[in-house]
Amino acid sequence: MTTISPLTSPPSKSGVLGSLAVLFAALLWGTTGTAAHFNQDVSPLATGAFAMGIGGVLQSWVARPNITDCLGLVLAQKRWVLIGAVCVVIYPLAFYTSMHLAGVAIGTVITIATAPLAAAILERLFGHHRLTPSWYLSLALGIAGVVMMALGETGHKGMPTPLAAGQSADGRLAFTDELARLAGIALGIIAGVTYAAYSLIARRMMEGGIHARAAMGSLFGVAGIALIAGLGLSMLVADPRLFATAGNAGVALYMALVPMFLGYLAFGYGLKTIAASKATLLTLFEPLVAALLAVTIVGEHIAPLGWLGMVLIAICLVIQVKPQRNIE
Template sequence: MTTAHSNIAAPSRSTDMGSLAVLFAALLWGTTGTAAHFNQDVSPLATGAFAMGVGGMLQALIARPNILGCLELLLAQKRLVLLGAVCVVIYPLAFYSSMHLAGVAIGTVITIATAPLAAAILERLFGNHRLTLSWYISLALGIAGVVMMAMDETASHGVTVAPASELNARGEPSEEWQRLAGIVLGIIAGVTYAAYSLIARRMMDRGTHARAAMGSLFGVAGIALIAGLGLSMLFSDPRLFATLGNTSVALYMVLVPMFLGYLAFGYGLKTIAASKATLLTLFEPLVAALLAVTIVGEHIAPLGWLGMALIAVCLVIQVKPNNREL
């Protein structure tokens, strides 16, 4: 009896730790908006490319022994590695562009709400995971909560734009087209985030060490980002390191959310499905909102607080003890 109980309890504890690791990663990612607030006129693309690029290469460096130990497996899965790396490259470019075009609230909501849906669809198409009723309930609560927070932020911090005729006179897209483009990019960001999460989990299921899987994906993507967009943005937007504050933000983004956060996320993916991991990252806007209130000084109306409560219920459902794996 004791042995049987231990065999049952160990996977449950492992799954619980995996869920907590993903929540920890989402907590770190939720600090990026507040950190970027202290940047002085720095392009969000420059910050994102530098953070994801250098953070990815640091992951590869730390995972070097694991990558070498799994080199044969990685070479056998080179198509998965390249596909996952492409998704990692696309994700920050689409995400930051979405926020720039559609606004921070809409861009973040579209991306975060799309990710768990995309992960579930991809797992149904390319895997054998069955989604539970609790997953569907928590997804509905989580998306409703994020949308409420976005509606609250949009109402409280409306964006002032130039009239359509003035934009047309300058030869620029209208505000409606920019927002539509931002929404499309947000969907792309959510899908690519779900895709590389699923690819990393698939590599782990095939015997690749978690650090080797994440390190290989983010290492290849990091080289591409720094060699391509990262360097070009540094030349065209040198303000990334123009002040001590900007430099501190850039280094923080690299070392904490992108490096430490993705190490925790990779650990969590070892024991839980990608669809559950992406759902747990709904914790990110909750953290971002709380930091915006306590540090930046923003205001959240009752609708926003209700949305935060729904997200909290969603997360409780997902991390409760003995919650069945997706």
């Protein structure tokens, strides 16, 4: 297998701007849970497929001039484009199904905690990327913070986990729901790995001379077409409530245009200057934003342990955003 050259260290200023761009993307992604709260009985799978599908197609449309300019390079890496697109397709399906089966908190924690670990392993295997002690410290703080937030969360309104529902039924139903929860955890791991994989592939495409918009646009364009033509349309037929009310339609369009379109434009910009392992670690900002919005808008409550987790995540992010020499 051909190895990929080691990552080069970006200038401190561009590295900080890239980190801030990823944090901005994570901020937008953190609004999706609160937005989905206002959906009326809409399948999260349908919402995710539509949002990622439309967002991906729009990214490809905006990046048309860049894709045209880099078409030769994109075609030369068509195998990676296809692999990355498959990962983009799998990610929302696995992530939203994980939350449906295991619960919002567990599904989110597993996915977000898995992503930076997977990114680091993939970079080490395929790019011989050297991780610094500060990265390991940030990872430990971030994962501990996310777990504390999950344990400190109380009351996802109207979103009981399958296991909780099974406790009031017979033992067989409880066992079935436990299996569903385990399946949700497995899907959360898959979501984290695929998220890390397509982030790394996009980064490698940029290192190969492909413009950031062309790299992200090609990956998300192919995936978006697949989602819309396949699962997206089938879910619209099977679950037409996605656009049954003005509120539902507004949520679907918001998630497609803001978190999935604008958010991934910012994420692609960030990947130009920072490693995928650092980018995925910075996205730990997402559950912090989601929790704060859930408290202030949805009316949920977080125990002191959850607030302590937020502090640990904040420390993790400060360590990662701070300019460091020879960080790569």
